Amino acid sequence: MFDAKVALGTWSWGSGKNGGDQVFGNHLTQKDLQAVVDSAMANGLNLWDTAAAYGQGSSETLLGDCLKPYDRKDYFLSTKFTPMFADSGDDPVRDMLAGSLKRLHTDYIDLYWIHNSDDVEKWTPELIPLVKKGLVKHVGVSNHNLAQVKRANEILNAGGVELAAVQNHYSLLYRQSETTGLLDYCHQNGITFFPYMVLEQGILAGKHDAAHPFEGENDRAQRYNPMLPQLNELLAKMIELAAQHHVAVADIATAWVIQKGTTPIIGVTKQHYIADTKHAISLTLTSAEMKALESLADQANVDTRAVWEQNMNQ
Incomplete structure (x- = not known):
């Protein structure tokens, strides 16, 4: 249903609660991000993913302002309803x-999501009238397990x-959607699977290891730095493959999920990430390379499930 090979994520944009400054330690201005948007649009990357929850709307505001120079028909918007931030009105x-x-300067959303599975029976039906009214073109669910996806x-x-x-x-480090059969269910039913945290907030980008941890006291550094010593062999293999294929290390992790039949959401904060993303789209890993990466990821034995995510095995 969606022709794009990747979506461009904006979780790391904006500031405030759940924003780029608190989660990633980023401090990005509209000027910084305008260059990213312009480069992406010039390269045919026009599927943008955001959420009202990211920086309490500040991510949407930045994205909407950066896309103002472009015709609405030339880009695709994905954003989300987050139940935990719902108001107490008649139609939250x-x-x-x-x-x-x-905030996005539009009168419709191409793809609108229920952001988590707090109450599938309550929230899922609320998407239907939005589609009927033309406010939303397509709908999806996020952070749902297989049973919840089937019910939705x-x-x-x-x-x-x-x-x-x-x-x-x-x-590579978190494959519950695969091992529980959810990914197969999506493939069998024509449902596009959009993986997020494909790079595990940068831990699979090849720039950090036990000797070069994330800096600062942000959420990312506190969560991922303790895992770095266990990832030495996997990161070494990714660096080796990146050199052989003449791509960035991050492209290896991105190509792996694309070859799993998914449309990854790639966080973009810098202009040069656009060229890297294009390389990942055109990269083909061999089955032996895929299996080697998976084996080393399993051996690392780290748990990257986030605090907001349910255990998909339960």
Whole structure:
């Protein structure tokens, strides 16, 4: 349903609660990000993923402002309703969507998500009237396990709406969506799977290891630095493959998820990431290389499941 090979993520944009400054230690201005957007659009990368929850709307604001120079038909917007931030009004999903529409300077969203699985029975039906009214073109669910995705699909189908996409954490280091059968279910039912945290917030980008940890006291540094010693062999293999294929180390992790039949969400904060992303799209890893990466990832034995994510095995 979606032609794009990758989506460009903006979780690390903005500031405040759940924003780029607190989570990643970033301090990005619109001037910084305008160059990123312009480069992406010039290179045909026009699928943008954000959420009202990212920096309490500041990510959407930055993205909307950066996309102002472009015709609406020339880019694809993905944003989310987050139940934990719902207001107490009569229609909290519609209310949160209204805020997103305003910040993104648009009158419709191409792909709108239920951001987590707090109450599938309550929230999933609320997507149906948004599609019927033309405010949303396609709908998806994020951070849902297999049983919840199946139930969401049933609810939507009963209302005449298709479940277009699933967005979950999926990477070399975190493969529960694969091992539980969710990824296969999506493939079998024509549902696009959008993995996020493909690079594990940069830990698989080849720039950090036990001797070069993340700096600062942000959430990323506190969470990932203790894992770095266990990743030496995997990172060494990724560096080796990157040299052989003449790509960036991050492209190895991205190519791996693309070859799993997914459309990864790649966080972009710098202009040169656009060229790297294009390389990842065109890169083909051999089956032996894929298996070697998976074996070393298993041997690392790290748990990168985030605090907001449920255990998909339960």
